[in-house]
Amino acid sequence: MPGSDVGADFWMNEYITPWDIYAHGVTKVLAYQKTAYQEMYVVETGTYGKALVLDGKWQSCTGDEFLYHEPLVHPAMIFHGSPRKVLILGGGEGATAREVLRWQTVEKVVMIDIDGEVVEACKQHLSEMHQNAFDDPRLNVVIADALNFLDTTDEKWDVIISDLSDPIESGPSFQLFTKEYFEKARRVLAPQGFFVVQAGPVSPGELVLHARLAKTLTTVFPNVQSYSSPTCTYGRAWGFILTSEQEINTRPNPENIDQLLQEKTSGGLRMLDGVALLGMLNLPLHLRQAIAQETQVYTLAEPPKFFGQGSVK
Amino acid sequence: MPGSDVGADFWMNEYITPWDIYAHGVTKVLAYQKTAYQEMYVVETGTYGKALVLDGKWQSCTGDEFLYHEPLVHPAMIFHGSPRKVLILGGGEGATAREVLRWQTVEKVVMIDIDGEVVEACKQHLSEMHQNAFDDPRLNVVIADALNFLDTTDEKWDVIISDLSDPIESGPSFQLFTKEYFEKARRVLAPQGFFVVQAGPVSPGELVLHARLAKTLTTVFPNVQSYSSPTCTYGRAWGFILTSEQEINTRPNPENIDQLLQEKTSGGLRMLDGVALLGMLNLPLHLRQAIAQETQVYTLAEPPKFFGQGSVK
Amino acid sequence: MPGSDVGADFWMNEYITPWDIYAHGVTKVLAYQKTAYQEMYVVETGTYGKALVLDGKWQSCTGDEFLYHEPLVHPAMIFHGSPRKVLILGGGEGATAREVLRWQTVEKVVMIDIDGEVVEACKQHLSEMHQNAFDDPRLNVVIADALNFLDTTDEKWDVIISDLSDPIESGPSFQLFTKEYFEKARRVLAPQGFFVVQAGPVSPGELVLHARLAKTLTTVFPNVQSYSSPTCTYGRAWGFILTSEQEINTRPNPENIDQLLQEKTSGGLRMLDGVALLGMLNLPLHLRQAIAQETQVYTLAEPPKFFGQGSVK
Amino acid sequence: MPGSDVGADFWMNEYITPWDIYAHGVTKVLAYQKTAYQEMYVVETGTYGKALVLDGKWQSCTGDEFLYHEPLVHPAMIFHGSPRKVLILGGGEGATAREVLRWQTVEKVVMIDIDGEVVEACKQHLSEMHQNAFDDPRLNVVIADALNFLDTTDEKWDVIISDLSDPIESGPSFQLFTKEYFEKARRVLAPQGFFVVQAGPVSPGELVLHARLAKTLTTVFPNVQSYSSPTCTYGRAWGFILTSEQEINTRPNPENIDQLLQEKTSGGLRMLDGVALLGMLNLPLHLRQAIAQETQVYTLAEPPKFFGQGSVK
Known part of the structure; x- marks a missing residue:
């Protein structure tokens, strides 16, 4: 057959x-x-x-998740330089936590995921993804709504990672791609901290979501930098947005980054090093233009509606 | 419905x-x-x-070809700095010629395509692609086998662009992804010249073709540099390989490149500028490793057999 | 590939x-x-x-149309016994006319199709279907709306064949699957005449259309008989409905039918003979029950809306 | 979405x-x-x-299996008239047994299926199919190779039903569609008995399998009759072949059949009654011709290779 x-x-x-x-x-x-x-x-x-x-x-x-999870996690960690406390919003597979925990400077990781059943299934069936990250005593998994959680804590975080599913209509995540949510994240970000968002595809036919997320983030943070990674099973490259009170150098010295990674992590990165980071931060012209020209901001009143539809009523 | x-x-x-x-x-x-x-x-x-x-x-x-044709053409042109004579092997759509002809330094372009019927159909139906490049008096289209053509000329070219269809079995192109073909190209490349090859996908599951092409080219040229572009309708990012007797600087100054493009081209580039070129040249680690570790070389006796099958018997 | x-x-x-x-x-x-x-x-x-x-x-x-066109045409012709004048509503491919013209008793065929461009394309590209039926001097093709045509003629027809595309929303045909249309057809049917309708699939998940068409026809004709054929490229068997003032014998003698076909047609039938007709008229129980239990009637005010959507605005 | x-x-x-x-x-x-x-x-x-x-x-x-299982079982039972002992070869879903057990004359049913894991899964997940047939004390399920089983018994059966998966290459069934297998079945068939085989699709493009099975059976049994049912989720109508030492009347009286079913079964049939049986037995001409003209016989040396490929090595 x-x-x-x-x-x-x-x-x-x-x-x-x-x-x-x-x-x-x-x-x-x-x-x-x-x-x-x-x-x-x-x-x-x-x-x-x-x-x-x-x-x-x-x-x-499992075959190409490293092209998503390494770019999601390490740029924020690298730019911070010595992250101790990391907050992950979403991240059910445990692969985001896995990458965070490579950093020996990290003392505490809290991962907030709304769907405990998904987390359990990933624990059981996707060991290639989490690689026992769930057993690391530094990690605390909380099954909760990320939006609520941010209101109930005053703790400050060195790095906050928004690893949420796409903001499809009726899905559980679309409210978490709004100015209000980003402001809540900023409140609990340490002054030297970095906040990073998985921010949709960067293909020419679907640039709007990414560009508006970038625009929305500029209303909350002084420094906002898009970058992308050549993910393949998504069918196109994926975008991320890094934000901070701190400046973000888009032409870092690759050799310095390699040295930092060698000193502060346990190694094991497959796609990301100094050269790769330099490459990812320097985006094609049309993408930078689309971001620069975007004027619309996502709010709870006008959240994104990404193509697709979820099952939540 | x-x-x-x-x-x-x-x-x-x-x-x-x-x-x-x-x-x-x-x-x-x-x-x-x-x-x-x-x-x-x-x-x-x-x-x-x-x-x-x-x-x-x-x-x-037409919707995303600029993500393929601009990266195919301009890095070689930029590194040369002032290309006058350009040879295109393949390139039926006319979009490669279109990008070459943006350079005001260019005096002569020869495009060799094996399939005149395809070229005619593109002229007629894909004006968005060629944008009347076929009418430019600097361009000469020759319907011929690229392999034979290279044997019949002693003219030297500043830039040679290999814009061939993938080397699928029974397709018309697989012989043009071999050491022997690359040596023929080298013979007619000017000493300051650059030769660039469209070089297959760079997704983790399909890296072999790109890596072996890079390895094959290192047996012919002293300097060989892979780079990639976030093409989207191909379903994954695409790779290119730039080669030369000259050194290839993977950390060029973006501002200098922008100035060069402004001086020597008529403009109109959508994705490629100095920043984009810097990004494209700095590849992820796993891709650089796969290229570095590859040992096999494609020859006419052992040509590539890319997934897929053509109609030539 | x-x-x-x-x-x-x-x-x-x-x-x-x-x-x-x-x-x-x-x-x-x-x-x-x-x-x-x-x-x-x-x-x-x-x-x-x-x-x-x-x-x-x-x-x-072309590969299985005989499983549709022979059952559409011949049962009505056979039950009439000696049809001279035949009206085809729809039938753009010319294959319905082809089957009708096999009858040597036939003197005049009028085929009304709304879409002259489709008829032309079929003439040019589907000669296997029409087999030069369009050249038969007995056939007159009229490009017109079947609904209007029926109002403008008082001629009486021995056999009327409704060979229309499915009644999808915004398609050109849904009004022609209603009580009002069937009444117009009845007005121009000869007293000994037979009217046959292509009447949708008879698969268990889609029986409603067929059953309601049958119910609708019982409000117009005293005798209404469903039958079906094992069409295959439609993915399921297809239904037809034969109606008349005359009684319809569902257990005809196959040998008598074969003799009638031999006497009155030029031959060439591939699937339909006496035995096949006996088989087609004797439907499975669930199908007869669904037809018997149906209560709803299609009218211009409440026409069928078959799954699918057309391009007419 | x-x-x-x-x-x-x-x-x-x-x-x-x-x-x-x-x-x-x-x-x-x-x-x-x-x-x-x-x-x-x-x-x-x-x-x-x-x-x-x-x-x-x-x-x-579950949505259309009655269009397969009722035609598979009841014609053989009806033609026998009073079956007491029934052998089912294959039939993992339990739906064939369900139909057999409707007959109050039946005292003993043995079902031989090679794959106990499939039978278990059907028991657990497809109760709509077996409807607790597995609990009927008259049914005995034996997990064994049908080919071997026939050699180890001298018991005679009133009806034998071959309900096997299609004879795809490397599948478990292709040897059971051969002259040798049919001869083994004949040895254990009672003199008044009927043997029925599920016998592949009867669509024009795939008639060969059915026609050759019919031809093969004519070398073993004096009376061989094809019939078909309008199955829909198979994408085309399905064929069956009924064989016996006894004559098979293709024009039975529907009313007599209805009376027999009422007397001897517990009822519950959805598609099959006297009228339906009459319809199924009277096949289209092209199908009868294909069967009549076939000359090739399937043997263990030259078994059928139906389109498709299994996982058995």
């Missing part, structure tokens, strides 16, 4: 746009659950290993 | 790997032809404009 | 239901046109020959 | 031919297992309920 030779019999179809579908052949369904917040699959795919899928949106897979 | 609201009724499915399909909804078929060398479609898609498809492989589309 | 070995690169996807897609690999696009009424493709497929596609709905293809 | 409105995110693609795919949207994966013999999924689909999928081939689903 074709399935054996060149394709699969089960396919997970993700609509990148209404006219572009990225379909991954599924060789095995490891877990399926309709949680209180979303519909979850953990599947094994033909080429890129095991994947987590929430509300029909590909979250990450 | 679903077609009207969220999708299309006709889809062009490209197998990225045997288990990953990128499907583009086709709203109109502008041209179809079984040429002497390959099967050609020119189609209109829902999100990314008009596309050229050869032997079932997406070549380029 | 997969396309060469086991699949195609272009696919025509038809949503049978919102959760079931029948996809046909397209090897060539012979014609594409956005007509005044609908969107039309004529394509070549891998297994079943050339196909006509209107508004994303598969109409018929 | 499209998944919520008109389609699914997970799809089970079945290649009907290399160029025709029937894709069913999967809303839930109930069970997945790589058994000793095949790869098994039990899934929930959007339109047609729960389905069993083996080696990528759709076996049956």
Whole structure:
């Protein structure tokens, strides 16, 4: 059967746009659950290993997640230089925590995820992702709404990482891509701290979300810098936005960064080093222009509505 | 019908790997032809404009081709600084010529494409791509086999651009991704010249082709530098390899480049400027490692066999 | 490439239901046109020959159209016994006319189709379908709205065949599946005449359309008989409804029918003979029950809305 | 997301031919297992309920399985008239046994299935199919190879039902579609007995398997009769072949059959009654011709190789 030779019999179809579908052949369904917040699959795919899928949106897979999680975590950590306390908002797979915990300077990590059932499934089925990060005594996982959590703490954090699912309508995350949420994050960020947001695709047909997130963040933080990584199972490169009270040098010296990583981390990075960081921070012209020209700001009254639709009513 | 609201009724499915399909909804078929060398479609898609498809492989589309053609052309031109004579091997859409002709220093461009029927179809249906480049008196289009052409000329070229379709089995191009072909190109490259090759995807699951092309080129040129661009309708980032007798500075000063482009080109670049070039040249660690560790060289006896299969017998 | 070995690169996807897609690999696009009424493709497929596609709905293809057109035409002709004048409403491909013209008793055929551009494309690209029926002097093709045509004639017809595209919303046909339209047809049907309607799929998940059409026809004609044929490229069996002032014998003697066909037609039938007709008229129990229990009638005020959506505004 | 409105995110693609795919949207994966013999999924689909999928081939689903299981079982039972002992070869879902057990004359049913893991999964997840047939004391399930079983028994059976998965290469069943196997079945068939075989699709593009099975059976039994049912989730009608030492009347009196069913069964049939049986036995001409003209016979040396490929090595 074709399935054996060149394709699969089960396919997970993700609509990148209404006219572009990225379909991954599924060789095995490891877990399926309709949680209180979303519909979850953990599947094994033909080429890129095991994947987590929430509300029909590909979250990450073992075969290329390092292209997402390393860029999400390390630039903020590097620019801080010696992060001790790190707050992760979202991050169910445990891979964001895994990268944070590579830093020997880190003393305390709190990870807030709204969906305990997803976290449990990832613990059980995606050990390649978390690599036992959940067992590290420095990590504390709290099942809670990130928006509420930020109101209940006065603790200050060196690095805050917003690792949320895309802001699709009826999904659990769209309120967390707004000015109000970013202001709550700023309140608990240490003065020397860095706040980083996973910030959507940077392909020409879908730049609006990223550009508006960047614009929204400029109303909250004095320094806002976009960067991107060549993720592949998302079907296009992914954007991140780093913000701080501190200046962000887009032309850092690669050799200095390599030295910092060697001194302060336990190693193991696959894609990110000094050269890679220099590359990621220097974006193509059209992307910088789209960000610079954007005027609209996301608020709770006018939140983003990313293409797609979740299962929350 | 679903077609009207969220999708299309006709889809062009490209197998990225045997288990990953990128499907583009086709709203109109502008041209179809079984040429002497390959099967050609020119189609209109829902999100990314008009596309050229050869032997079932997406070549380029109007909506994001600038992410391919600008990186293909300008780094070589910039590093040369004042290119006068440029040779394009392949490049049927005319978009590579379009970018070359932006340089006011350019006096002569020869474009060698094997498939005159494809060139004609592009002239007629893809004016957004060529933007009348074919009418520029500096351009001479020759319908011929690139491999043969290189043997019949002793002219020297400042920049040679290898803009060929992927080296799929039975396709018309696989022989042009070999040491022997690269040596023929070197023979007609001016001493100060630069030779650049479109060099396949740089996604983790498909790095072998790019890495072996880089290794193969190191057996022919003293300086070989990979770089990549965040193409999106290919479903992943694309790689290029720049080679020369001259050194290639991977940390050029962006402001100097912007000044050069302003002085020597007629402008109009959308994605490439000094900052973008700095970004593209500084690759992720895993990609540099894969290139450095590769040992195999492509030859006519052992050419590449990229995933896919053409129609040439 | 997969396309060469086991699949195609272009696919025509038809949503049978919102959760079931029948996809046909397209090897060539012979014609594409956005007509005044609908969107039309004529394509070549891998297994079943050339196909006509209107508004994303598969109409018929050369590889199995005999399973649709023979059952559509011959039962009405056979039950009449000696049809001289036949009216075809719709039937753009010319295959319905082809079957009608096999009857040597036939003196006059009028075919009313709303879309002259579709008829022209079929003439040019689908000769396997019409087999030069359009050249038969007995056939007169009128490009007009069937609904209007019926009001403008007082001529009486021995057999009237309603060969219309499915009644999808915004398509050109949904008004022609109503009590009012059927009454217009009855007015011009000869007393000994038979009226037959292509009447949608008879699969368990989609029985409503067929059952309501049958119910609607019982409000207009005293005798109404459903039957079905094992069409395959539609992805399920197809239903037809035969109606008349005359009684319809569902257990005809096959040998008598074979003799009638031999005497009165020029032969060439592939699927329909006496035995086949006996089989088609004797439907499964669940289908007869669904028809018997249906209570709703389609009217111009409440026309059918078959799954799918057309392009007419 | 499209998944919520008109389609699914997970799809089970079945290649009907290399160029025709029937894709069913999967809303839930109930069970997945790589058994000793095949790869098994039990899934929930959007339109047609729960389905069993083996080696990528759709076996049956709750929404239309009555169109397969009733025609498979009852014609043989009806023609026998008073079956007491029934042997089922295959039939893992338990739906074939369910239909057999409707007959009050039945005293003993033995069901031989090679794959105990599939039977267990069906028991657990497909109660709509077996409807507790497994609890009926008249039924004895034996996990064994049907080919071997037939050699080890001298018991005679009134009805033998071959309900095997399609004879794909490397699947567990292809040897059971051969002259040798049919001879083994004949040895244990009572003189008044009937043997029925599920016998592949009867669509024009795939008639060879059915026609050759019919031809093969004519070398073993004096009376061989094909019939078909309008199954829909298989994407085309399905064929069966009934064989016996006894004559098979293809024009039975429907009323007599209805009376027999009323007297001897507990009722509950949805599609099959006297009228339906009359319809099923009277096949289209092209199908009868293909069967009549076939000359090739399947043997263990030259078994069928149905399109598709299993996982058995």
